[in-house]
Amino acid sequence: MADSSRSPLARSVLQQCLHAKLQVKPAEPDSEAEWVEINRGLVIYICFFKGASEEIIPKMVKTLLNVKLSETESGKYVSVLDLPGSILIIPQATLGGKLKGRSMQYHYNIEKEIGMELYSQFVAQCERELTANTKCAEADVVLKHGTYGNRQVLKIDTNGPFTHMVEF
């Protein structure tokens, strides 16, 4: 987690879901909108700040996939990998906003190209963890993710979002 004496390099918000559906391609005159969806599992909203580099990705992935926030049938909390549950990753640059007067400013957000690269590395490493996990492979859980830079049209059903924030 972020050393509290320095500014964070990345911020994530986690919510538990029963079902979540995210638009990954808006409708166009000649094509319908495209969506991805997951059932029970974890929604990860993610944002990178200036100064973040690929070095922080392995720790982020390890932390977020192993933190015990997913409730089992018996009310015990385990990681999304242990549940096992599906994962929906949503790029959410607005999480980097800082209030100035009545407006939000995003001066600390990472440059778009680097952010896009870190985002794809984050997604790829999460996918690798999920694939390597026997429980997840057997349970046929999935990882889905939003497209960077798009509007993240989202529908989410929860049994309590149990919202957490983790900074790195």
Place this chain on the structure above:
Amino acid sequence: MADSSRSPLARSVLQQCLHAKLQVKPAEPDSEAEWVEINRGLVIYICFFKGASEEIIPKMVKTLLNVKLSETESGKYVSVLDLPGSILIIPQATLGGKLKGRSMQYHYNIEKEIGMELYSQFVAQCERELTANTKCAEADVVLKHGTYGNRQVLKIDTNGPFTHMVEF
């Protein structure tokens, strides 16, 4: 907003919604679950930390109801009061969690009784602002809120949650 040199006294997460529905009373053997819902507007998840007192409430209310995060038809961003949109307030103590190993700890969260009192003051002052606002009164927007200490079973539909975090 929170002075970055001290720990925050309150943390809020804001999401824009097209529709949101929150359970305020779970089903019981002889009664169905009760829900509240709003259409277009702002979802405010709120959490208080140890040391918070009623003095911070007016500033929180003023800030959150006036920050320009609500998108108009023409793509301009205005406050939820100016939209005008409805408001759903969700007590979300989990937002105060701090990662320790693979678990979340809530040592910095406010004592339950004080938190409940601050939460009701926050809701009451938001209601007062909404009622006093001519645009909101004419548009017939509503304020709904969750019950403190309950599981916050939530369904939310967005056109992009546009998630922001504001600390106080």
